[in-house]
Amino acid sequence: MNVRDPRVEALAREHGQNLLRVAYLLTGGRALDAEDLVQSVFATLLERGLDGVDNPLAYARRALVNAHNSTARRAITERGVVARLPDPTGRIADRPTDAVEHRMVILPALDTLSADERAVIVLRYYADLPDAEIAEMLGCARATIRSHAHRAFATLRRGALAHLLKEDT
Numbered sequence: 706m707n708v709r710d711p712r713v714e715a716l717a718r719e720h721g722q723n724l725l726r727v728a729y730l731l732t733g734g735r736a737l738d739a740e741d742l743v744q745s746v747f748a749t750l751l752e753r754g755l756d757g758v759d760n761p762l763a764y765a766r767r768a769l770v771n772a773h774n775s776t777a778r779r780a781i782t783e784r785g786v787v788a789r790l791p792d793p794t795g796r797i798a799d800r801p802t803d804a805v806e807h808r809m810v811i812l813p814a815l816d817t818l819s820a821d822e823r824a825v826i827v828l829r830y831y832a833d834l835p836d837a838e839i840a841e842m843l844g845c846a847r848a849t850i851r852s853h854a855h856r857a858f859a860t861l862r863r864g865a866l867a868h869l870l871k872e873d874t
Contacts, residue, residue, distance in 0.1 A: 712755045717747055720762050723832070724769060730827045731773045734812040738776075746772055766832065767842040770824050817864050822857035825850055 721743065728739035746768045750761075758764045815823050821843070828839045829850070836850045843850070 710751060710754055712761055713747065713750045716750070716755075716761045716765060720765070721747075724765060727766065727827055727832050728769055728773065730811070730815060730831055731770070731823065733816050742769060742772055742776065763838060763842060766828065766834075770828070770842060774820050774824075814861055814864075817860055818857050822853045822860070825853040826857050829854060 724746070725739055725743050728742040729736060732738040732742060746765060749768060749772075750765065755761050755764070815826065818826065824843065825839060828834045828842065829836070834842075836847045840847045840850045
């Protein structure tokens with residue numbers, strides 16, 4: 706175990722908060738689950754090290770999505786689908802209104818998407834990653850990323866965000 710890898714420490718210091726926010730969105734606003742997810746990813750990075758990794762941030766994001774998908778699969782397999790409540794503390798919010806937006810609009814909307822669609826939307830629009838990088842992270846073609854995004858928006862337009870889109874027109 707490589708307990709004090711300076712590259713992992715630098716990654717945590719420089720990008721830890723961003724990774725936590727991505728995890729927060731992936732987990733549906735469950736702050737404790739997001740923290741656990743990020744901690745498990747950094748524990749894995751410390752254990753394995755970053756030798757041979759050209760882009761530690763992209764590697765960490767990929768590990769985050771993989772860990773989330775594994776956790777979600779286990780939860781469904783072991784316990785079935787359980788009710789998920791957003792964290793009432795709003796600890797991840799940058800502004801006071803962010804917590805309200807997440808709870809009332811963003812998180813319930815993301816919950817209507819499949820794991821792949823959610824990952825694409827979070828990585829594309831929240832983490833601001835290009836499709837090529839997302840495709841590499843998720844191990845699929847860029848066209849698949851575009852397809853996931855298209856299906857996600859169709860789902861959101863029909864359901865969770867339909868009322869907002871009607872208000873804008």
